[in-house]
Amino acid sequence: MNEVEQTFKDLMKEIKGYAEALSLIHWDLRTKIPKKAMEQRSDVIGLLSERIHQLQTSDQMKHCIDQLKGKTADPILIKAVEECEDTYNKSSKIPVEEYKAFVTLCSKSETVWQQAREEDDFALLQPYLEEIVDFNKKFATYWGYKEQKYDGLLDQYESGLTTEVLDQVFAKVKKALTELVSQIANSEVEIDVESLLHHFPKQSQEAFSLAILDKMGYDFDAGRLDETIHPFAIGINPNDVRVTTRYDEGDFRMAVFGTIHEGGHALYEQNIDQDLAQTVLARGTSMGIHESQSLFWENFIGRSKGFWQNHFNLFREKAPAAFQSIDFETFYQAINEVKPSFIRIEADELTYSLHIIIRYELEKALIDGDLAVKDLPEAWNDKMEEYLGIRPTSNKQGILQDIHWSAGDFGYFPTYALGYMYAAQLNAKLTEAIDVDGIIQSGDFEPIKAWLTEHVHRHGKMKKPLEIIKDVTGEGLNPDHLIAYLTKKYQEIYQL
């Protein structure tokens, strides 16, 4: 190996090292950190982010890229150089001081968001969000875009995706979903959700969540489960991928499906090829593909009939006495109830995408300057009423529920809906390739995990999102699979 290759590898390792420290800080910030420590920790986040940014945009990095581009035969290095070049181009367009200020702002804003949410007080957060929106507008301009400013942000999370494509696909999904929701509203099937709402002690929920993660093939020697307000999974490195969840003792579904969801993200990060570990490619390839993994496990597996036929005994074992009399059909229907609701992360798989479409429309309007931050709570509530037929009576139920914007992420939300579409496309192919029902019923998920690892996980960032979808399914982004899956499932449940 020549000298430049070694320099480039060392540089990546250094970037990865700081990123690992930063990831641990983020995990701690959302799970363990004492209250008074948050402010100073923000400065540390700013410092480490600035250091990473310095290295990503250093003359040394530029030199490595120039020397290696088109001149190395190592397939991993080829992709790593591409990735670093992309980051270099994007990052070097933002002045260091501006980027540092943004990261520090976001870190403080996350803390303020927690307080604003607790106190149901949007005014606390508003000045932070205004600054964050302004930063994002500037970033979109720095990065450049072809047609719409919002495209510049979208591309950060889902490389190659445009507002034009999204407008079309979302229109199709929106039409199909609103039709289904309306048919369901008129269905005579009564779903007994009350049966699920008995008190379920936190400790038992935790034991149940741990058992399910174990069944999914999550490696506890390379991760752990903790409690948080807003659940997430985080890959600190492929041997340290942590899951968090939230326990609602009045509704165990929050923790169980939340854990399965985050477990899906975690399986992705845990099963990236070890060969990529010391490179910038050891991450999920995009937010959309990442979300396809969490949603695949949460819904296509976790809300399927077969999964619960197999795990109903486990459920009964962990659940208190009040749950022992529920029959299986009631249980299965109850975990698949469709009902417009305020909180995105509690939404059913049918109405979920409508929550995303609302956020997409609002953030596009903020970036385009068609909407002011101060008018956001009202605009949010209006759209909730228009698309879902319900109007939040507090900002806690509305605009303050998600951390994303407070954390600086604009252009991120659409990837959740993309995740649904990708998951449905992968699921269609998976059911052709292997006997999914048989596997689900047997309770040995190894073949599913193996298929996903083979086709998705192991590649990390060696493949672009649409490359993965194309290689597995032979087609591009296609919402028809999701629509077909939801239609079939809910026609059966609601006897439409």
Place this chain on the structure above:
Amino acid sequence: MNEVEQTFKDLMKEIKGYAEALSLIHWDLRTKIPKKAMEQRSDVIGLLSERIHQLQTSDQMKHCIDQLKGKTADPILIKAVEECEDTYNKSSKIPVEEYKAFVTLCSKSETVWQQAREEDDFALLQPYLEEIVDFNKKFATYWGYKEQKYDGLLDQYESGLTTEVLDQVFAKVKKALTELVSQIANSEVEIDVESLLHHFPKQSQEAFSLAILDKMGYDFDAGRLDETIHPFAIGINPNDVRVTTRYDEGDFRMAVFGTIHEGGHALYEQNIDQDLAQTVLARGTSMGIHESQSLFWENFIGRSKGFWQNHFNLFREKAPAAFQSIDFETFYQAINEVKPSFIRIEADELTYSLHIIIRYELEKALIDGDLAVKDLPEAWNDKMEEYLGIRPTSNKQGILQDIHWSAGDFGYFPTYALGYMYAAQLNAKLTEAIDVDGIIQSGDFEPIKAWLTEHVHRHGKMKKPLEIIKDVTGEGLNPDHLIAYLTKKYQEIYQL
């Protein structure tokens, strides 16, 4: 403020930032990290340590020191420049690559120590310890020393202390302690420790530990309590000082006195002046003074009659039924039993210093080349037999019990015994200044915490260890107070 002062402050803030990330990683490494993540995390520790070392020894740092030394009027900056100059001189004597290799080695060695300890296999650890001893020999030479090589290491932990002083003081302490131990062995007082050894569930111990920490004035908004194998306290920053403890369900003393001990360390770090927060002075001034705080709380307060008279109801509230019949005198005597034992952190306050003297003699011999690492287990066991009259039958009970040497720390152990002497000196003064017995009995420890904060905590590294002792007591290091305290206490308990 002039430009150099600002540059210097920014540089300190940067160093503090990386140190904060590093401290969090260390906390995680000993409490939460998944098994498989440890190896890669060692590299991150190496990277961050190297970065701090670079900054501490940078041309920019040298420039700031040269420009500010003797030229700034700000008392904090004066001390901070002194501290940075001392670090610069010490650090710049070790080549960067060598220092990095040492830090990475120690991090790996800590992990190996855990395994070696679990498997009671010294051979696993031996090659790591050999390398660590060699590094320490080199470091002592780099740093320089007047008479004995070991002084070069000792000075890192307790500025100004020498082997010559230590040999004298330890001889005096050793003589007094062995005499007391021998008198106690012949005492007819029977102490009923069995009464304390009922099953005490972990959760109840945790609740009890939390309640005691709270009583001590530990601020839970600026810290937290977690479980670990080898308890420690860590100041990530003054607003994030974490305590860890270990629960033995067969002997609650481990957790309770361990928590009080670490809580004493934590109070020190939590109560350093906020004015020092962004400087290199926001730390305990030395290991010895740090230990004086933990030992003061653990023994002078935590094993006193008054403390337990006040907290006996709290104990009964948290303890299971089997403990409810113990009478107070039995309890008080049992928590003060003197009995030679294998494990340092389980030793009583009387025999404890003998454990330290053993370690001191062994590490001095290793550094002087009078003892080989391979002969360490045997030498350890010989000394245990000679000073304490008991011989370990496994290395887990002997050489493998402490993490310190595996973590690279040589010259550290003596500070534990210094801590005892300092604590006794401070205690003598404190009892003159305020009505300690009255305070202990009332259960409101605020005046004690306030006195310690005023005279010790708030100063951070603004004062050197012996400066603190001198300012409070008017004298230097003096073992007589410790000997007097122990003699009086144990003459009473054992009716000597």
